[in-house]
Amino acid sequence: QQPVQSPQAVILREGEDAVINCSSSKALYSVHWYRQKHGEAPVFLMILLKGGEQKGHDKISASFNEKKQQSSLYLTASQLSYSGTYFCGTERENDYKLSFGAGTTVTVRA
């Protein structure tokens, strides 16, 4: 079952912050975050396992709320290079497959 991402799109100025949410109606084992620039392949950002851990990668971090079955990706002090479409992929326990959200398009302007 496909996770739900919100918002669908966000426009930021350099230096601004944004949050992208990824929700599932089913219990999750892991959440994956990827960024895809136009015409390119998705690039891995981070994986979160159930347990509510938070991870960070430069000024991009994510959390996983197991009670809500929701993960949030935080873009802090955004840079032009953050522009792209962000996808979350979710894996349910013992399901052994990844389902992707529809994506959130982030545009960072100077």
Place this chain on the structure above:
Amino acid sequence: DSGVTQTPKHLITATGQRVTLRCSPRSGDLSVYWYQQSLDQGLQFLIQYYNGEERAKGNILERFSAQQFPDLHSELNLSSLELGDSALYFCASSAPSGSFTDTQYFGPGTRLTVL
């Protein structure tokens, strides 16, 4: 460059035809995953192979099949092609454990156009 190679880059064919997409994983990676990305369906997981064996199956149609060879390269076969099969097909590979919690490295993709 992720280290994953896919051929061909572009493929144009007609409805009803059969095509084969090829993927070579990163050196040392035993897992290969296939994904389809289209405008209306988004990114869809198709199938995973680990060291030659099918490990997980996603939304793969019966007209599609895949295999992983002893040298670990993988092929995705698409037959009786329909207009709706037009999409970007990505291959990804991951580290030896074969678990979805491993980082997946995506290849550049093959763009399939069915006319």
